[in-house]
Amino acid sequence: MEIEEIAKGVLAGNKRCIARAITIIENSPEEGQKLLATIFPYTGKAHIIGVTGPGGSGKSTLISEMTKEYRRRGKTVGIVAVDPSSPFTGGAFLGDRLRMQELATDEGVFIRSMATRNHPGGIAKATKGAVKVLDASGKDVIIVETAGAGQSEVEIAKVAHTVTLVLAPGLGDEIQAIKAGIMEIADIFVVNKADRADADKLVMDIQSVLQLEDEVLALQMRREKRAWRPPIIKTVALTGEGVPQLIEKIEEHRQYLQKGLIIKKSLENAEAELVEAIRDKVVRSIVEKLKREKRFEEILMRIVKKELDPTSAADELLNQVLR
Amino acid sequence: MSEERRIKVLIAKPGLNSHDRGAKVVARALRDAGMEVIYTGLRQTPEQIVETALQEDVDVIGLSILSGAHMAHLPRIMQLLKEKGMTDVLVIAGGTIPEEDIPKLKEAGIKEVFPPGTPLEKIVKYVLENAPKRRKKE
Numbered sequence: 001m002e003i004e005e006i007a008k009g010v011l012a013g014n015k016r017c018i019a020r021a022i023t024i025i026e027n028s029p030e031e032g033q034k035l036l037a038t039i040f041p042y043t044g045k046a047h048i049i050g051v052t053g054p055g056g057s058g059k060s061t062l063i064s065e066m067t068k069e070y071r072r073r074g075k076t077v078g079i080v081a082v083d084p085s086s087p088f089t090g091g092a093f094l095g096d097r098l099r100m101q102e103l104a105t106d107e108g109v110f111i112r113s114m115a116t117r118n119h120p121g122g123i124a125k126a127t128k129g130a131v132k133v134l135d136a137s138g139k140d141v142i143i144v145e146t147a148g149a150g151q152s153e154v155e156i157a158k159v160a161h162t163v164t165l166v167l168a169p170g171l172g173d174e175i176q177a178i179k180a181g182i183m184e185i186a187d188i189f190v191v192n193k194a195d196r197a198d199a200d201k202l203v204m205d206i207q208s209v210l211q212l213e214d215e216v217l218a219l220q221m222r223r224e225k226r227a228w229r230p231p232i233i234k235t236v237a238l239t240g241e242g243v244p245q246l247i248e249k250i251e252e253h254r255q256y257l258q259k260g261l262i263i264k265k266s267l268e269n270a271e272a273e274l275v276e277a278i279r280d281k282v283v284r285s286i287v288e289k290l291k292r293e294k295r296f297e298e299i300l301m302r303i304v305k306k307e308l309d310p311t312s313a314a315d316e317l318l319n320q321v322l323r
Numbered sequence: 324m325s326e327e328r329r330i331k332v333l334i335a336k337p338g339l340n341s342h343d344r345g346a347k348v349v350a351r352a353l354r355d356a357g358m359e360v361i362y363t364g365l366r367q368t369p370e371q372i373v374e375t376a377l378q379e380d381v382d383v384i385g386l387s388i389l390s391g392a393h394m395a396h397l398p399r400i401m402q403l404l405k406e407k408g409m410t411d412v413l414v415i416a417g418g419t420i421p422e423e424d425i426p427k428l429k430e431a432g433i434k435e436v437f438p439p440g441t442p443l444e445k446i447v448k449y450v451l452e453n454a455p456k457r458r459k460k461e
Contacts, residue, residue, distance in 0.1 A: 019380040027328045091354035098364040104371040115359045
């Protein structure tokens with residue numbers, strides 16, 4: 001199939017085309033770029049929700065319940081579930097889908113599993129592209145499940161409108177998750193497995209950290225950060241308890257964003273994407289070009305012999321190229 | 324390394340059997356060989372399996388069946404794949420499938436059947452060598 005055909009199919013909501021489009025974005029940079037450029041004008045309608053949190057907190061099960069609730073409300077849903085690739089073999093076990101399989105034959109749901117391929121930050125390089133494809137295909141809501149390594153998953157904030165941090169009592173490291181940067185990016189907190197006895201303590205722990213943050217922000221006089229108070233929702237994903245309330249809060253956040261912040265966030269995301277694209281192209285074109293020149297080998301030797309440090313070497317090479 | 328195309332495999336268990344150690348072991352072995360493996364758990368219907376394979380755009384489907392109901396499920400899966408135009412996917416099967424049923428399954432489109440006792444390396448090697456070499460540029 002030609003790129004134009006696939007793009008047309010995506011816009012028409014054809015599942016095979018959606019699947020092929022995501023594969024192209026994952027594997028063929030040039031074709032992928034062409035495809036994304038074609039569908040880009042049709043993106044921007046979906047509400048993108050990031051679901052992150054430590055492994056074992058119940059993200060996949062929760063996403064399955066969230067999707068069912070959205071479906072009950074007549075919305076269509078796209079899900080991108082990311083799992084880590086082995087840094088040694090490059091392979092991956094993509095098991096998130098296992099908890100969502102009852103949705104497999106629902107016409108209004110599209111689920112795609114993706115391996116990080118050692119891209120840092122909890123999502124894959126192709127995740128942003130996959131989200132755009134699902135957006136252009138007309139999905140009302142897109143849920144991205146991060147790889148779940150814990151504290152380093154801040155990339156999701158650049159992709160999602162609403163970031164939901166899912167914690168569960170008894171995982172041992174919930175306080176660590178609370179302390180790390182992830183706390184700052186979460187728009188909604190979920191305490192899953194809320195039927196456990198220690199759930200309320202976890203809620204209180206989160207509240208005290210949020211309170212502290214509130215006080216700091218007040219001192220710094222950052223008004224706009226205080227306007228949205230991240231709520232804490234208790235859920236029992238296995239039964240669906242608390243999920244309708246979670247969906248309500250997500251809706252509230254969406255409305256809050258539409259009051260103007262969404263432009264600011266969109267600009268931030270656009271800048272991040274543009275810088276990343278530039279960086280990619282620079283590495284690809286300049287480094288490839290340099291490698292073909294003899295100077296590259298000579299400079300490598302000088303670095304090994306400690307005659308020149310790598311940063312100064314980069315300056316030398318770039319001065320040549322960017323003159 | 325990250326630009327390299329990875330073979331994408333779906334390991335699925337159609338029907339009512341509830342033993343999945345074998346399927347998980349195969350899934351792990353394929354992952355260790357550098358593939359991206361999706362495992363969808365127990366009790367999948369043919370419709371669920373085919374729909375999953377379509378959305379995930381897999382190169383290979385490995386069907387694991389220990390309940391003896393392979394003749395009921397596998398040809399149906401092949402039929403659905405044909406209807407969806409997914410004939411370029413490599414489909415293999417494993418589990419307690421008797422010798423005499425293998426020709427019929429191959430006729431239905433299952434490329435290879437791996438009975439109990441098949442060494443893991445054999446399965447991994449087969450997939451590496453026979454997975455469709457999808458055109459790098461689509």
